[in-house]
Amino acid sequence: MTKDEELQYHYSKILSLLGEDPQREGLIKTPERVGKAMRFLTQGMTQSPHEILRSAMFKEDYRQMVIVKDIDFYSLCEHHMLPFFGKVHIGYIPNGYITGLSKLPRVVEVFARRLQVQERLTMQIKECIQEALNPLGVIVVIEAQHMCMQMRGVEKQNSLTTTSDFTGAFREAKTREEFMQLITHGR
Known part of the structure; x- marks a missing residue:
């Protein structure tokens, strides 16, 4: 069979x-x-997000923040196998290499298309970018709605869960604040 x-x-x-x-x-x-x-x-289980990033790495001396925000994602909660979905915001500060901008949403997609929890999804995206590009810093913020909280259990339809993780230059409050300001500008 x-x-x-x-x-x-x-x-x-x-x-x-x-x-x-x-x-x-x-x-x-x-x-x-x-x-x-x-x-x-769950097709992300068979895909390599590191290969996706490395397939479009370009030597570049740019050392300012690169942000891709409002990346839509859909995933399945590993506890109830119900959907959770929302937006991912990614920032990184290059250290000699950049990647094609479309590759960051593709990395999100690979990790989201697995049985997941939001906290791990946040860390996996951050770690993959850090390992593949070795930037001066990476930050990932995810805002999501969880059907396991909305359809069953506490049934809170308007709840939003936010997670974040960061490395390097984003450990400085000023750099994190700049990122947060840039991703919320225009909302």
């Missing part, structure tokens, strides 16, 4: 355990669709 067939088999069993009839007209293809969706939503 292929992995896709196994996923379909198990999702069919889950439907039965939930009291549904997997042979009901509306559910016949559901195990196949859910299996494909889960493979898509």
